[in-house]
Amino acid sequence: MSNLLAEFFERRKKQLEKERAETIRSKPPTKTQLRNLMMTYLKHTGRFTHAQLKSRIFKGIQKLYNKEQKWIDAFVLVGSEEDEKRIGSRKKRAAGSSLRHKSPKIL
Numbered sequence: 001m002s003n004l005l006a007e008f009f010e011r012r013k014k015q016l017e018k019e020r021a022e023t024i025r026s027k028p029p030t031k032t033q034l035r036n037l038m039m040t041y042l043k044h045t046g047r048f049t050h051a052q053l054k055s056r057i058f059k060g061i062q063k064l065y066n067k068e069q070k071w072i073d074a075f076v077l078v079g080s081e082e083d084e085k086r087i088g089s090r091k092k093r094a095a096g097s098s099l100r101h102k103s104p105k106i107l
Helices: 002-025 031-044 050-054 058-073 081-100
Strands: none
Touching: 031 050, 031 058
């Protein structure tokens, strides 16, 4: 009887440990943790140094991080369909503007 009770308490103890660990893992990161993650990302992209970032506040670093993310999201692979569309539209605009803006030659 006491052996069963000891096993029950042991299983319950392990279950509570798992639940505690899960609640800790599911917490959102704090501002300081987010700031450190963003600083690390900005340092590894090669655009900023630790000295440049350490004096900035959370919002300043967040602006830089968001700007960097937009820049990366806007990347278009050379030779992709989207790149071909961009080049085609630029060529059309360039051809249209050169026709409109030609000055008459004076002889």
